[in-house]
Amino acid sequence: MHPETRLHRAWFVAAAAFIALLAAAGFRAAPGVLIDPLHNEFGWSRATIASAVSVNLVLYGLFSPFAAALMERFGMRRVASTALFVVALGAGGTVFMNASWQLILCWGVLVGVGTGSMAMSFAATVAARWFVRSRGVVTGVLTAAGAAGQLIFLPIVANLAIDEGWRTASLVIAIAALAVVPVVLLVVRDHPSDVGTTAYGAEPGEAAPVTRAGGSARRALSVLGSAARTKTFWLLAVGFAICGATTNGLVSTHFVPAAHDHGMPQTTAAGLLALVGIFDVVGTIASGWLTDRVDPRILLGVYYALRGVSLALLPQLLSGSVEPSMWAFIVFYGLDWVATVPPTVALCVRQYGTAGPIVFGWVFASHQLGAGLAAFGAGAIRDSSGSYALAWYIAAGLAVLASVASLSITKAAKPEPVLVGPATTSA
16 A cells, blocks of 8 residues: 555544444443432332343343444444434433333333444444554544543533433433434445555555355354354453443442442532543553553453452442542542453454454453343342442452453464354355
8 A cells, every 4th residue: 555645544434433432322321320310200219220221231232242243244334323323212212201111121222222233343343344553542442432422421411410300311312322323424434445445554455354144143143152162252251241240330330329328419429430431541542552562361360450459449438528549549440441342352353353343242242241230239239238338349359350360361372263154154
């Protein structure tokens, strides 16, 4: 490829993907600040409300590998734009609910499927198709979109929920999701060859990926069947399940009400959680940079161990005011929030080659299963004991287990073996 005087098209695709992921993350930031308003208005228990969050988190993860296969067959543009419509439908639909099953339908099913149709699988697919050079950095940046969405939307949602009501907050998120659809349709392309170029850093004349034959569900299940026969898959899945339990499931969902239990105003707690998002952006991008240079297995082991330490200390830090020790926790925990994603994606691509994004989709499904169990479990612990303390300590112990699992992964004998199976035959 001749030296280019203009910015490579891959960076525009990555920028559009970042905006789309940021918008999809908006409603994902809402549960923690809407638990108390919904409890106060409808009288639903925290466990009932958390069950809707659990459905959301589980579907968010379970749909991810199928979404990766759908993107492989129908294209990223179609899948991502449709997903944003579904997110908007779910967010807007909550305005009319008056029963807990409607909360589960809108907040759990629709938003779970919508966000699961893009999210991490979308980020992994964009990075794998459009980047050879700087792939780790791009994965980190796109992963950070979720934190940036939290940073932007969480204080807005918290203030709107208090000043204007939670319905207004839901409508703002629905409108934001719809506003991003034109950006995806105008900028994102499925493959570099669609616009007459190659991936950033690819060799000249490199062949474009082919469209897979067979159904998307068959492709996703075939990849799962092959990957499940390897030890690496299960070690990654266990670690990432714990990752989800100790982030989305526990902290994202229950930090605000837990802090409120200690006398901290909800808006203050929401602001602290948004600050986690600031440091998460820094930590995830730095993790992407490190992933291009350091063994990803070592990075994961260190990240999980440090997370366990921070969660073990959190029950002693919660109070009615924000002390210096809490600021230290926000910085430390924020840097580690989803720093695990770039090395996990890297291990999936190195171990499973072209099927790496789909394998990561299944690993991410385990992440959300862990998150769903933690969201419900922490709510149940709070309802039964009147405190979240036990939930924090259990999470800390699990993080140490994830560190051990990550360090137990065996380095692949080949850098990029390609997963094969009956559904991977080229068209």
